[in-house]
Amino acid sequence: MLKELxxxxxxxxxxxQRNLLFYLIPNVxxxxxxxxxxxxxxxxxxxxxxENCVARFLLPMALLxxxxxxxxxxxxxxxxxxxxxxxxVLPENFTKNKFMxxxxxxxxxxxxxxxxxxxxxxxxxxxxxxxxxxxxLAILLGVLAGTLSVVFTLWPIKxxxxxxxx
Numbered sequence: 001m002l003k004e005l006x007x008x009x010x011x012x013x014x015x016x017q018r019n020l021l022f023y024l025i026p027n028v029x030x031x032x033x034x035x036x037x038x039x040x041x042x043x044x045x046x047x048x049x050x051e052n053c054v055a056r057f058l059l060p061m062a063l064l065x066x067x068x069x070x071x072x073x074x075x076x077x078x079x080x081x082x083x084x085x086x087x088x089v090l091p092e093n094f095t096k097n098k099f100m101x102x103x104x105x106x107x108x109x110x111x112x113x114x115x116x117x118x119x120x121x122x123x124x125x126x127x128x129x130x131x132x133x134x135x136x137l138a139i140l141l142g143v144l145a146g147t148l149s150v151v152f153t154l155w156p157i158k159x160x161x162x163x164x165x166x
Contacts (some may be wrong), residue, residue: 004023007108007118008087009029009086009087010083010087011080011085011086011087012077012080012086012087012157013082015076015077016073016153016154016157019072019073019076019153020149020150020154021151023069023149023150023153024110024146024149024150026134026137027145027146027148028142028143028146029060030145031057031142031144031145032138033138033140033142034057034146035054035057035134035137035138035141036134036135036138038057038162039052039134039137040052041134043131043133043134044131044134045131045132045133045134045137046131046132047119047123047132048119048123052134053134054137054141055119057113057141058119058141058144059112059115059116059119060113060117061145061148062108062111062114062115062116062145062148063108063109063111063112064108065108065111065145065148065149065152066104066107066108066111066148066151066152067104067105067107067108068104069087069148069149069152069153070100070103070104070107070152070155070156071100071101071104071106073152073153073157074096074100074103074156075100075103075158077156077157077160078100078117078160079132081085081160086090088160088161090160090163094163095137103155103156103159107152107155107156110143112147152161
């Protein structure tokens, strides 16, 4: 995605690079450290039950992280486009607030729904009292947060750039 930005998109490229770091680093650190220190027993972590459950970290993260990152990067990209510094111009009939909320909401709801379905499939496929390794789950939560940060920084910019051609 970053390589697709042409030389006239220098400000947009710098915005993307800066925000990628701004979103990636704190999300990976926070979404690894908070669950790690919240798990009381690392060998008794469950998906949905008990005080050591992963769902209390994963489901809010899966909803809020895509929503907030999408909304923020769209707001910054659209503002840059309105100033004429993004390398593209949006259509005249473009309703930015509706577009930002619609895309951010869809990203949050779809991501959290997919993760919930995946968690339910895992829950039903493991034995009844099966527990997971808390260390590994904390690391996986951090990796997932980093992946979501990158995806939902680049995806909205791609969608906004496609609007100019429409």
